[in-house]
Amino acid sequence: MEEEEDRIQNLRSKATELLLRKEWKDSIEVYSELISLCHDQISNPHQNLDPNNLSKLKKSLCLALCNRAEARLNLQDYPQALQDCNEASQIGNTHFKTLLCKGKILLSLNQYGLALDCFKKASLDPNELENSEMLNGYLEKCKKFEFLSRTGAIDISDWVLNKFQGKPPELAEYIGSIDIKKSDISGRGLFATKNLDCGNLLLVTKAVAVERAIVPESVFQDSKEQAQLDMWKNFIDKILESIKKCVRTRDLICKLSNGENEDQLEVPDIDLFRPDGEDSSTFHDKKIDKEKLLNILDVNSLVEELISAKVLGKNSDVHGIGLWILSSFINHSCDPNVRRSHVGDHMMIHACRDIKAGEELTFAYFDVFTPFRDREEKAKNWGFVCKCKRCNLEKGVCSNQEMMEIEMFLGKGLDNGGVVYRLEENMRRWMVRGKGKGYLRSSFWRVYSEVYESERSLRKWGSKVPLMENVLDSVVDAVGSDERIVKLLMKGLKRKNGHNKGNGIVEMEKVMKLGRGLYGKIMKKQTLRTILIQLGN
Ligand SMILES: C[S@@+](CC[C@H](N)C(=O)[O-])C[C@H]1O[C@@H](n2cnc3c(N)ncnc32)[C@H](O)[C@@H]1O
Structure with missing residues (x-):
């Protein structure tokens, strides 16, 4: 003894x-x-x-x-x-x-x-x-x-005002008025359970793992590809490590789509994803084979979009890839109604326009300010044919001979004003109205924005192309808020009001609403105003 x-x-x-x-x-x-x-x-x-x-x-x-x-x-x-x-x-x-x-x-x-x-x-x-x-x-x-x-009363104003320096604010996970349901787009999707205003926060979720690396734009393609490959490998290792440690994480990852037979997948209860919800003991010790896991990561991993990089043009060489479980149920749309932003390892999702109860929430997996055929290619790389409303409409219009000609002119450096003029004329003839107009203008955003940004083009084409404000309103109505729209609007305001006279109250209110669509209601009004003005500089 x-x-x-x-x-x-x-x-x-x-x-x-x-x-x-x-x-x-x-x-x-x-x-x-x-x-x-x-x-x-x-x-x-x-x-x-x-x-x-x-x-x-x-x-x-x-x-x-x-x-x-x-x-x-x-x-x-x-x-x-x-x-x-x-x-x-x-x-x-x-x-x-x-x-x-x-x-x-x-x-x-x-x-x-x-x-x-x-x-x-x-x-x-x-x-x-x-x-x-x-x-x-x-x-x-x-x-x-x-x-x-x-x-969900999150406020990141101090960090933003501090130019995103130092440690990002610590965020709590938050699940707002959303639910997982069967989607008409594909498999399951996230849906709003009540009416929402533009800017409302819907979800704050922490990544299972994020891997970041500095991949300078200036390096050779080979080195860039190698850096991205290394990043992807490290990311997979991190995910494997999390899965090994936590059965709950593994089981939740198992509920994600691997891209096959999505319409047959079960619709999991959203409560499973609440950190305060299920106890890990209720989960089963299922094995997940590596091939299935790699497919799941392929379908659901996202590249970070850093607010700081976008607003201040900083850190644009920092690339990050991560897996955020609950937001992986959000389907893509070229006509999205929510946006994501990243603070540290957290992803925040907010409404980028007003949303009705029961509506499916969608965000853009890739840039939606590009013509139909480019988007079709990008969706193909993701492994799907986009079934959103906008693609359905544009598919018909874009097979039109004249439309093909316009697309061909784009690559040949034709006068942008001329392209806008032809496109507007054709839309009138094809009787494309309402949202359809906004869709096509978003698809040809590059030419529209170049015309409105150039004093020379405006002098030449100003009387033949629609007013910039009208075009921007229709684009916002079609695809929601976007940095590039705010930039152009702010530039237009400067042109109109002169550099030192400040901006009109009504116009600034409009920009602020776009700002709430861009970043969500997670900043004080004054902070949002500051970053929007920076965006226009
Ligand atoms: C991140 S998951 C989205 C959630 C998925 N629907 C599910 O049931 O788990 C991405 C997959 O959803 C499908 N998907 C997403 N957006 C789509 C769209 N606009 N059109 C067609 N399929 C889409 C594709 O199969 C894609 O690989």
Whole structure:
């Protein structure tokens, strides 16, 4: 018996030393040995332990489990760390260290409400007053995140005003008024469950993994391709690592499309994707083969679009690829109604126009300011034929002989004003009206924008082409807000009002509405105004 006690004592000292040295993997190994020794001692029927020894053993076991959980937490192995904490709580359910560790794990898993309960319980321990400042920090963070995940009241103004420097703001995950349903476009899609205003936040979701690399535009094509290949390989490794650590992540990834028989796929309950929802124990230990995983990543991974890169023209050489699970249910449309923006590893989705309850949410997988045939090619690279309303309409128009001629002229450097004039004339003859006009103008955005940007073109064609404001209104109506529209509008305003006279209130209101469509209502009005003015410079 004494011998066993000495062994326990030795293992404990060794493990503690490793833990203090932050040698997580080694400390886990020694703690595992210690834990199984404690288990053997407690359950051995020949031991005849007196209550005092039994209580001492249980205390050692509880502490070892909790310390192993701490080491696992540091390796981001949350499910196993949580299991250790749960076992430790069965032995001593008010053990301060266990409650603190469990709270930290739950916070990392974005389970804010449950984490808050742990920290609150820990704060009741009268023997831990010296830790109250640290505990208050966690309590405040949990309360803030719990509020944000319930309301989506996110404001990133300070970071934006600081020119996106420093660490991006910490965001809570948030699922707004959305649901997963069968889609008329393909397979499943995300849908609005209530009427939404342009700019409303719908989803904040953290990536399973993101891999970023600097790929300078100036390098040779070969080096660029190699850098992208390396990035993709590292990204896959990161995903494999997350899957190995967490059955829940693996099961959720398994629910994504691999591009085959999408219409037969089941429609999962959106609650499965809520961090505070299902417990990981309800998930099944299914295997996912590597080929299926690669197909899933191929269909669902997205390239980051960084706000800072777009607004300030900075970091444009930084490329990132990531997998965001819930937003992977969003189908593409060339006439999208939501947009995404990226802050750190979080993707935020907001309405880029007013949306009616029951409408499917769609964003653009690729640039929609390009002619039908280019988009058709891009969709093909994604592995699908686009079934959106706009493509259906343009498919008919674009097979028209005259339209083909116009497209041919585009490549031949013909006067852009002439192309716009012909296109407008033809739309009149083909009786293309309403949204259809906006669709075609968006498809030929390059020529329209070049005409409106050039004083020379405007002098020559100004009386024969429609007013820029009318064209921009129809394009916004067709494809929603876009940086390029705001840029042109701001330039037009400058031209009209002169450089120093400021912008008209009514016009600025219009630009602000476009800004809300671009970035969502996640910034104070003044901050949004500042970045929109920068966009026009
Ligand atoms: C990221 S997933 C979108 C969610 C998917 N529909 C599902 O059920 O999981 C991308 C896949 O959806 C389909 N898809 C998305 N947008 C589409 C569109 N506009 N037209 C046709 N298929 C589309 C394609 O099969 C594409 O590979």
